[in-house]
Amino acid sequence: MNMDWLIKLLASIRHEKNQKLERNQPETPPLSLEYIKQAFQNIHDAKTIEINNEFIGNIALFYIRSLVDVKQLQEFVIYPLQHSSNPSVRNTVSTVEVNELNTVEEAERAVLKGSVILHAENRLWSIILPSTLSRAIETSEQESIIYGPKDSFSEQIDQNLTLIRRRLPIRTLKSEELTVGSMSKTTVILLHIDGLTNPELVRIAREKTAVIEYDAFLDTSHLAHFLEDHIYSVFPQFQQTDRPDAVVAALTSGKVVWLVDNTPFALIGPITFFDLFQSPEDYIHRWVVASFLRGLRFFAFLFAMVLTPTYVALTMHHYQMMPIELLYVLLESRSQIPFNPFWEALFMLLTLEILKEASLRMPSKSGQTLGVVGGIVIGQAAVAAKIASNILIIHVAVMAIASFLIPNYLMTNSSKLIQFGLLILAAWLGMWGITLGLILVLIHLHGLTSLKQPFMSPLVPFYATDWKDTIVRLPFRWMNQRPSYLKPLKKYKFSKRK
Numbered sequence: 001m002n003m004d005w006l007i008k009l010l011a012s013i014r015h016e017k018n019q020k021l022e023r024n025q026p027e028t029p030p031l032s033l034e035y036i037k038q039a040f041q042n043i044h045d046a047k048t049i050e051i052n053n054e055f056i057g058n059i060a061l062f063y064i065r066s067l068v069d070v071k072q073l074q075e076f077v078i079y080p081l082q083h084s085s086n087p088s089v090r091n092t093v094s095t096v097e098v099n100e101l102n103t104v105e106e107a108e109r110a111v112l113k114g115s116v117i118l119h120a121e122n123r124l125w126s127i128i129l130p131s132t133l134s135r136a137i138e139t140s141e142q143e144s145i146i147y148g149p150k151d152s153f154s155e156q157i158d159q160n161l162t163l164i165r166r167r168l169p170i171r172t173l174k175s176e177e178l179t180v181g182s183m184s185k186t187t188v189i190l191l192h193i194d195g196l197t198n199p200e201l202v203r204i205a206r207e208k209t210a211v212i213e214y215d216a217f218l219d220t221s222h223l224a225h226f227l228e229d230h231i232y233s234v235f236p237q238f239q240q241t242d243r244p245d246a247v248v249a250a251l252t253s254g255k256v257v258w259l260v261d262n263t264p265f266a267l268i269g270p271i272t273f274f275d276l277f278q279s280p281e282d283y284i285h286r287w288v289v290a291s292f293l294r295g296l297r298f299f300a301f302l303f304a305m306v307l308t309p310t311y312v313a314l315t316m317h318h319y320q321m322m323p324i325e326l327l328y329v330l331l332e333s334r335s336q337i338p339f340n341p342f343w344e345a346l347f348m349l350l351t352l353e354i355l356k357e358a359s360l361r362m363p364s365k366s367g368q369t370l371g372v373v374g375g376i377v378i379g380q381a382a383v384a385a386k387i388a389s390n391i392l393i394i395h396v397a398v399m400a401i402a403s404f405l406i407p408n409y410l411m412t413n414s415s416k417l418i419q420f421g422l423l424i425l426a427a428w429l430g431m432w433g434i435t436l437g438l439i440l441v442l443i444h445l446h447g448l449t450s451l452k453q454p455f456m457s458p459l460v461p462f463y464a465t466d467w468k469d470t471i472v473r474l475p476f477r478w479m480n481q482r483p484s485y486l487k488p489l490k491k492y493k494f495s496k497r498k
Contacts, residue, residue: 030104031101031102031103031104031107031124032124033060033062033117033119033124035104036062036104036107036108036111036117037062039104039108040062040064040111043064045064045065045066046062046063046064046065047061047062047063047064047065048060048061048062049061049078051078051081051082053081053082053084055084055085055086055087056081056084056086056087056088056089056092056120056121057120057121058120059081059089059118059119059120060118060119060120061073061077061078061116061117061118061119062111062116062117062119063111063115063116063117063129064111064112064114066131067111067112067113067114067130067131068114068115068116068129068130068131069114069129069130069131069132070131072096072129073116073129076093076095076096076129077093077096077116077118077127077129080092080093080095081093089118089120089121089125090125093118093127096127096128096129097127097128098118098125098126098127099125099126099128100123100124100125100126101117101124101125101126106126107124107126109185110126110128112185113128113130114128114129114130114131115127115128115129115130116129132156133156135154135155136154137151137152137154137159137163138151138152138154139151139152140152140242140243142241142242142409143241143242143243143246143279143280143407145279145280145281145284146281147281147284148245148280148281148284149243149244149245151163151244152242152243152244152264153242153243153244153264153265153266154264155261155262155263155264157187157189157259157260157261157262160244160259160264160266161175161189161259163244164191164244164247164248164251167244167245167248168193168248168251168252170193172193172194172195172196173191173192173193173194173251174191174192174193174194175189175190175191176189176190176206177189177190178190178206178209178210180209180212180214180217180223181214181215181216181217182213182214182215183215183216184215184216184217184218186216186217186218186260186261186262187260187261188209188217188223188258188259188260188261189258189259190202190205190206190209190256190257190258191247191251191256191257191258191259192205192251192255192256192257193251193252193254195489195490196252196254196488196489196490197251197254197255197256197486197488197489198254198486198487198488198489199489200487201254201255201256201270201451201453201486202256204451204452205227205256205258205269205451208226208227208451209223209227209258212226214226217260218262218263219260219263219265220240220258220260220263220265220266220267221240221265223258223260223267224236224237224238224240224267227258227267227269227451228450229448229449229450229451229452230447230448230449233444233448234414234417234418235273235411235414235444235445235448235455236276236408236410236411236414237269237270237271237448237449237450237455238267238268238269238270238271238450239267239268239269239271239275239276239408240265240266240267240268240410241265241266241268242264242265242266243280245280246268246280247266247268249280249283250268252493253482253483253486253488254482254483254486254487254488254489254490255268255269255270255271255486256268256269256270256451269450269451270449270450270451270452270453270485270486271450271455272450272453272454272455272456272457272458272485273445273448273455273456274458274459274470274471276406276407276408276410276411277294277297277298277301277406277407277408277411278294278407279293279294279407282294282473283473283476287473287474287475287476290473291471291472291473291474294471294472294473295471295472296405297405297406297407298471300402300403300405300406301402301405301406301411301415303398303399303402304399304400304402304403304406304415304419305415305418305419305422306422306434306438307395307398307399307402308345308349308392308395308396308399308419308423309345309419309422309423309425309426309433309434309437310426310431310434311341311345311391311392311395312341312342312345312423312426312427313426313427313430313431313433313434314431315330315334315341316340316341316342316426316427316430317429317430317431318430318431329391330389330391333389333390333391334389334391336386337386337387337388337389338386339387341392341427342423342424342426342427344387344388344389344392345392345395345396345423346420346423347387347388348382348388348392348393348396349396349419349420349423351378351382352396352400353416355378356400399419403415403416418437418441421437422434422437422438425437446460453485453486454485457483457484457485458470458483458484458485461485463483463484463485465481465484466481466483466484466485468481479493480492480493480494481493
């Protein structure tokens with residue numbers, strides 16, 4: 001008896017709690033054209049058109065002019081509705097996609113996506129007529145190559161998806177549409193190959209994208225910030241590319257790709273440290289040439305980071321390590337320089353970065369002139385004014401050229417920050433400081449992950465088969481396996497002819 005009384009009491013409390021929650025919830029507004037018009041008031045290009053058809057009755061169209069293709073609206077909707085003798089709205093505008101609306105949220109979303117709201121027969125339909133604003137397919141400026149495909153992505157996400165599907169005409173290429181940004185409502189398409197990509201990678205990518213809470217996304221780099229496992233690292237943990245062939249190569253390797261609306265760059269993950277030094281042109285050259293160029297990039301990356309710090313370390317702490325002939329030349333070059341090597345190098349590196357940033361922000365023709373003329377004039381003026389030595393000018397120039405060998409622009413920027421850190425350590429501890437800095441960089445790289453996958457693979461953990469396409473690029477017939485760190489469902493690339 002006591003147990004029955006307790007059960008009834010708990011049921012009564014739960015019922016009162018549910019009623020209270022229902023009272024606090026806002027009432028769902030009625031689905032009507034007047035409410036939709038009221039929701040979009042004070043928008044100057046929100047238009048309403050009323051049509052009277054003797055067979056259909058009174059018809060009202062509501063749309064935002066800047067989001068709708070007005071020419072198609074006039075040709076496929078307004079004209080047929082004005083002159084049709086068919087009593088059915090669907091049959092009258094059958095040349096365009098028409099969907100019946102059931103909720104206010106659907107109607108608002110349709111208007112903001114470029115649809116026309118049609119009110120007739122006491123019902124609401126959405127007619128999809130988005131304005132297609134897109135530039136022509138152009139050559140990639142960020143990853144330009146001499147041979148190979150010349151097309152690149154644009155800001156139109158459907159067009160980008162078309163470029164990918166033309167290269168991968170398979171039904172297993174799966175695409176999932178997601179929306180991010182509480183204000184921007186940015187469309188994101190998640191791509192992977194079913195039956196090849198590890199389902200765990202797809203699950204992690206989907207969950208990381210679905211839980212994002214932010215108001216506006218304007219670029220893939222904004223999305224990458226929320227997907228990264230280590231947001232305080234200077235190294236990029238996702239690859240951004242505007243080349244469809246690079247995206248297809250990543251998909252067929254077992255990776256996941258994000259396409260973001262209104263941006264010409266796709267996001268590829270997971271990646272490794274070695275992926276950031278690969279270029280699409282590596283797979284066009286002969287394998288010996290490609291291996292040499294790829295090895296040269298790794299050397300240039302290390303060279304650009306340590307060249308100027310090594311100059312500072314030798315001149316401040318280890319001048320006895322230099323040959324006597326070189327030491328005489330260095331002493332003569334620095335004899336009238338009022339600054340110590342650290343401040344001299346820091347001044348020249350900062351000047352170089354200012355010139356590079358200025359040339360990027362200037363118009364293309366003016367920027368090239370500024371970079372060349374500014375570098376020559378400032379270099380000569382610095383030497384003449386006894387602010388910098390000739391040897392340091394050569395070091396900085398060679399370092400700048402070496403940094404441009406890195407194909408990934410984000411990785412180039414990362415090397416700049418590391419270089420300044422090594423410069424401080426070199427001034428403090430000499431060559432021991434540079435060694436300490438490089439060890440710290442390696443430790444940091446070892447701790448990084450991309451979509452929970454090791455960033456230093458195939459070095460740590462070690463996968464022998466993956467070294468066929470890492471620092472060197474062996475012939476295609478030897479590269480018969482996909483990267484092991486991705487754990488793909490299909491390990492081998494070759495298949496039998498059907």
